[in-house]
Amino acid sequence: MPERVSETAVRAAHDLRVLIGRLRRRVKEAGGDGELTPSQESVVRRLDREGPLSASDLAAAERVRPQSMAAVLAALDERGWIERQPDPHDGRKQLLSLTAAALKDLRDWRRLREEWLARALQDRYTHDERKTITEALALLYRITEP
Numbered sequence: 781m782p783e784r785v786s787e788t789a790v791r792a793a794h795d796l797r798v799l800i801g802r803l804r805r806r807v808k809e810a811g812g813d814g815e816l817t818p819s820q821e822s823v824v825r826r827l828d829r830e831g832p833l834s835a836s837d838l839a840a841a842e843r844v845r846p847q848s849m850a851a852v853l854a855a856l857d858e859r860g861w862i863e864r865q866p867d868p869h870d871g872r873k874q875l876l877s878l879t880a881a882a883l884k885d886l887r888d889w890r891r892l893r894e895e896w897l898a899r900a901l902q903d904r905y906t907h908d909e910r911k912t913i914t915e916a917l918a919l920l921y922r923i924t925e926p
Contacts (some may be wrong), residue, residue, distance in 0.1 A: 806896075807893045807896065807897060808893070811889040811890065811891075811892035811893030811896065812889060812892065819842070819844070819852045820852055820855055822842060823838060823842065823856065824861065824882065826842070827862070827877060827878050828878060828883070828886060832865065832876060833875065834867060834873045834874065834875055834876065835849055835850065835853060835874070835876060836849075836873075838853075838876065853876065856882075859882075860881055860882075861878060861879055861881065861882035861885075862876050862877065862878060862879065863876070863877055863878075864876055
């Protein structure tokens with residue numbers, strides 16, 4: 781029988797989830813997203829992280845119907861954010877990747893967000909508090925390890 785989760789762990793999990801949600805919203809506000817929908821943002825992040833993918837691979841990875849992915853891709857294409865190249869392994873498919881303009885906007889948004897966060901950390905916390913935050917982050921990273 782699994783060990784019962786302690787009340788402190790449950791409370792910490794709740795508080796951390798709430799904090800991450802609030803922090804995510806504030807960081808997003810600080811750097812703008814150019815009015816991307818959550819679906820568009822997810823596809824852009826995936827293409828940035830994984831590189832060129834076909835529309836069907838994106839639909840499967842995002843767990844959406846091909847028709848829904850086509851709508852997301854049409855919106856990104858209209859923005860000039862995706863480019864298409866023939867798949868070297870299957871001439872019937874096209875691989876989608878981010879354009880130079882999309883990558884520049886992503887870099888700019890990330891820079892703005894990191895600058896806002898760095899300024900907030902500097903303005904709201906002492907040197908010792910920032911050191912404590914850094915130490916706590918090192919502990920929290922263990923959650924993401926296998």
